[in-house]
Structures are given as structure tokens and as C-alpha cells.
Amino acid sequence: MQALRFRLALWGWRSLSDLIFWVLVGLWPYRRNMVLVNMARCFPTRSEKELRQMVTGYFRHLADLIVEPFLIRKMPHGGLGSLVYYENTQLIDRLLQDKKSVMLMASHYGSWEYLLSLPLQTDCQVLAAYTPVSSKWLNAWLLRLRSRFGVVMVPKSEWYRKALGWEEGSPAIFVTIADQRPPESGKYYLNFMNRKTFIQSGAARIAVQRNCAVVYLDVTRTRRNTYHFRFRLITEQPGELGEAGIMEHYYKALETTIERQPELWLWSHNRWKFHSRQGQKPVNALKLL
Template identity: 30%
Template sequence: MYYLVYGFLYLMSLLPMWMLYGLSDFVCWLLFRLFGYRHGVLSANLALAFPEKSEQERETIIRRFQQNFTDTFIETIKLFSAGKDFITSRMTGEFHVFNELYDRGLKCQVHMGHNFNWELGNIAYGYNCKHPLLGVYMPLKNKAMDRIFRELRSKTGTILVPATDMRKSMLQHRDKQYLLGLVADQVPSNPDKAYWLNFFGIPSAFIPGPEKGARTGNIPVVFVHITRKKRGYYHLHAKLVSENPHELPEGELTRRYRDFLEDVIREQPDMWLWSHRRWKKGWKPAYLSNWIDNVPAPEKDVNPYESISQ
């Protein structure tokens, strides 16, 4: 199965981009227009995040998101055969931020969200930066697809660290310089241990690990996001947020990340992954000890999806 799927994807990657984008247009129409894939989730999320926008404005964001969604997968397929010139011309970035930390002998921790096209950003990093990149990922259940994506993501030297065994996997790197890449906007599996604060004004759970790891190891933290210049061309933005995170009070780094992520999403809302239920972990007063926002926590249960029609 592995060789069959890999061979098919590699052959597809040899097609010129105009043909691949034609395929993306067709898949977008088929998936979203004909079958209505996750339209209810998209509408609900955008209604919660942007209540001030009209339904027509939110629908425009949905349409653009849908195109970016299928483009991202098509562009990822292209990476199977794409060379350095192709990749570095399509993903420019502020890579000097990382290299300056490396030259000073420092490790680095990156916090970013699911902004398209993160797969291209990962591959481009290897051509531009000095730190070995440790990329935290969630293994896929399908073994063939998991192997294919592990090989693709490590194409330019990324060392993949499974999220299911992260602590053990990190031991061999603890005395080395590295850049640890964390996509930190996932919904935590355990809301009892999550940090809680408002995200777009709605109580939301955030994974505590990125902040705790940075503060414990006093590892400089860089916030990263990707913007789209035109179809197929992106720019990676990098901002050093704290060089000494152990000096920050608990919760401050996560609050800064929340503010950063909101700003990034508001700037290009169609570039964020809206197709998952971001607020599916409803707030309960039982989580009060983990509330880290600077405003009072809600005094009763909050399930934002109950307040909107889907």
C-alpha cells in the first residue's frame, strides 16, 4: 500500500502547477459546493468569532477558506518532487530571527497556529535556517499514510517528534541546540489540565505544555505565522516574544499567544483552519483554578455552540 500511494502522489506532483490548481478548483467544488463538507462547522465558528460581520461577509471568508484548504493539500502533494528553487521562491520569510539566536548559542521554541501553508513552511525552513528543527506531530492511524507524511515532512532535515511520546523523544536532544516547532492552537484533550482564557471573547482551552516547557528550560520563544501573498506564494513572519520566558509570570506567555493568534486570524481570516470545532470544550466553573485571563471567569457553564443555529 505504501509504495502504491507514494508512487501515485509522486507522479501527481510532477504535474505543472496550473494543472494542479485546476484539480484544486474541482476538488473544492466537489467537496464543499456539492457535498457541503463541514459547512455547518465553518458557519458556526465564524458566527462565534465574528458576530459583528454580516452573514454575507462570513460566507465570503468561508469561500476563500475552502479554496485555501484544497490549495494547501495540492501544494503539499507538489512537495514530493519540488526542488529547492521552487520551495524558496514560494515561501519567503524572516528566517534571520532564528539564525541570530543560533549564532548566540541559544535554543528556540516556535509557537504558531494552523495557518496555511504550514507544510510548505516546514520544508522551506530546512533550506534557510541553522537550528535542527524538531517538529511535533500527531501520528496518523493509517500506517502507510503516516510513513508517507513522515518522509515528506523530514525532506529537508526536520526531526519528527511524536506528540504521543514527546517527553521521552526529547531526552536525546536536551543538551543540543534545536528549534522546537509547536502548533499550539489545538484543542487540549484534557480540559481539566488546560489553561483557560477568552479567545474571541469565548472561554477556550489552551494547551499548557508550550508555555511550561519554555519557562522551565528558559528557552527563547518566537511566534510565527504565515501570510498569503498570492496563490501559491507565502511569507513566514517571525517575532521574538521572550528571550527569558522564566522571568514571565505564569500565564503571560499563553495570554500573549492568544492575543497574537487573534490578531493573525483577524488579518487574514481565510488562512486559519476553521474546519474543527475550536470551542467544543465548553467552560465549566470546575476549571476555575486554571483560568489565566485578566478578566473574571464565567460563573456558569458555557457551551457557545448552543447559542447559534447550525
């Protein structure tokens, strides 16, 4: 009976996602020009047909992304395996057994909301940063939704202090969406997806100061609304790589992930608000509309 209810709910949410998709591409073309420009510049060798297919795939994924938090909201703990699968959890277990906290570097790729089920895979505390919304009611509802599986949600303004002040004798997993755009052009930049990209290095800075093991979350979508999460070690000695080295390894790994299924990254985000225009060829996205 429970399985039947889930299948009915899945059908309902997917139907809503299909409706949202047609709204996004037809009635209200949400940031379509930005998506086109970002994809065209990051994949300069792709044909116009390929770019159109990628854009369509992105908006289908974006529509799914909107409803996916609701899919796991009522999902029984034992049924989560039908939506998300964790691979290489033994890496996390070994690091925690060695009394090493883990800086888990995720990204705006796939369904990062599914990652909030991580406490079901480990006995240690899992902490994640969030940005509060202005509505107190909505903020409280989102916190209940996101902490359902045991994640400790920490306001972004308190994240650095909370992470650095965590008890040394109690290893924890610090989940960070590390591909955030900095508020201004910052001191670190690198070549990412064929573009000069300014980056935030707060996750790496915390890892170095706390001597956390740094782990990258590799994500694959295996079928609609279903994701495969794989833990990949970047380093157990963050001091040896330093902030810049950790971020370079992270962005190289993320680039590989994106190239595998490009439609799953958040292309409508203005990731390259700060970049050098020197030598950059203009992209006429209007011809692709």
C-alpha cells in the same frame, strides 16, 4: 525546462484544488455548519454577506491546503522561494548564536506543511511533532514527505521527553502547532476570538523548563499557494512570563493574524468543544446555508 515543469505541475495541482473545492461546497459540504457557527460567533459584527464570503474563502483555502504538500514534494530546493518567503531570520540566527534553543509557536493557519522547509534557512537541527496514522505504509510515506528538507519528525507521544532531553550544548528549533484543542477542559483558558477558550500549554511548559526563547510565526498569504513567514519574538526569558503568560501572548498574536486573513485558519476543527455556554447567544447557522 525545470521552471516549465513546475508551472505545469502548479497548473495541474491548482486544477485539482478547484475540483476539490466544488466537491467540498457542493457534493459533500464538509463540516459547513461548524465553519458557519465558529465564524459567526468569532465575528459577531460581520454581516451575513461577509460571513458567506468568508466561508467560501475558507473552503477555497482548504482545497488548496490539501494539495500544497504535493507542490513542495518535487520542488527543487532553489525554487522554494517562489512558494514561501522567510522574514526576520536574523532573529533566529542571533538566538542560536547565543546558544538559545527556540520554541517556534506556529498554528493551524496558512500552510503549516510549508514550514517543513525551515531547515533550509538554518544550520541547526529542527524538530517537529507528528501524530502517526494507523496505516504503516501511509505513515512511512508521510514521514518521507515531511522530512525531505531535514526536519526530525518526533511522534507526539515522545515529543515532551525528546524536547526536554535534547542536548543542552546543541541549540535546536522545536516547532509546535500551539493552538491545539486540549483533550479535556484543562486548567488554562483565556478569551480568544470573543470566546472562552481552553488551551494546551505544553509548548510553553517545555520553553520554561528548557529556558528556550519563544518565537511566534506570523503568516500571510501573498498570493495563491504562496506564503510569507515572519518570526516575531515573544520572550527570551520564558521563566519571567511563565506558562500562562506565554500562551496569552501567543493567542493575542494569533488573533491579530486571523483577523487579517480569517479564511486561512482551520475553522472546520471543533476548537471550542469545551467552553462555557453561560451567556452565549445561540447562532442560527442554518439561515446562512
